[in-house]
Amino acid sequence: MSVNNKTVWLTGASSGIGLALARQLANQGARLILTSRREQQLEELRQSLPNSEQHQVLALDLNQPEKAKETASAALKNTPVDILINNAGVSQRSPAMETDLTVYRTLMEVDYFSVVALNQVVLADMVKRRNGHIVTVSSVAGKVGTKLRSGYSGAKFAVIGYMDCLRAEMAEHNVRCTTVLPGFVHTQIAHNALTGDGSLRGKEDQDNASGISPEQCAADIIRAIESNKAEVISGKGMSKVAPLLQRFFPGLLRKMLANR
């Protein structure tokens, strides 16, 4: 399904992969609903896009999924959504033994529960219209657990399982479900990652800085939507092959990750 002339609700639109997606989707003729916390940033983005009057801003804090669901349900009551892209997310850089339980909860709220909540805003209408597409950006960390990401990986593993179940349930209703697994992408993700006490890490890391560009990842996501892929990995090098190693050589991968 082409994105041209489709209404696309995109979360995490203010930065990184979401920002690149917003630009590419607008260039390809989609009407956008732009979501993240930073309303001013989203408004400036909206005004910079082609056909700016067709797009709208819907600021939500996805750390509060129930409230986000309520606000979005009211705001989108008369706006049928063709494609929802659950892209917003927050990462982590802290050892399991030194991470507050509140940090685990935040990671689950933003990276897991918000996906469940926003999907509930659009699914009934998609089922009624027998048309729609749910896209969720998980991570290679949702297939392969590495050091310092126990909460992030937990949430990203969980959302893959949720999307697998949803895909099975939605098949008879013609609602498509795509899960995206980026490897390392050069965005603000490491900068915005939570440390053990919940404060932001505040700096880049080499893995993400040497990853693919957000534009390349966004192009992979749009291709996956157009070709109705169930699951797609977007990345290069080790971060792209890690899920294959996990599947076929799990012992070897475990040794490599423990020594990393």
Ligand SMILES: NC(=O)c1ccc[n+]([C@@H]2O[C@H](COP(=O)([O-])OP(=O)(O)OC[C@H]3O[C@@H](n4cnc5c(N)ncnc54)[C@H](OP(=O)(O)O)[C@@H]3O)[C@@H](O)[C@H]2O)c1
């Ligand atoms: N970059 C990578 O290497 C990589 C790898 C695998 C998976 N991913 C996934 O890709 C997705 C996009 O990440 P990115 O790399 O583009 O990171 P990013 O540059 O840090 O962007 C994250 C986006 O999520 C939004 N967001 C964060 N917390 C939010 C909240 N509480 N409520 C609403 N919006 C929130 C941010 O907007 P505001 O700050 O304006 O709220 C921002 O637009 C995430 O799901 C991430 O886990 C990234």
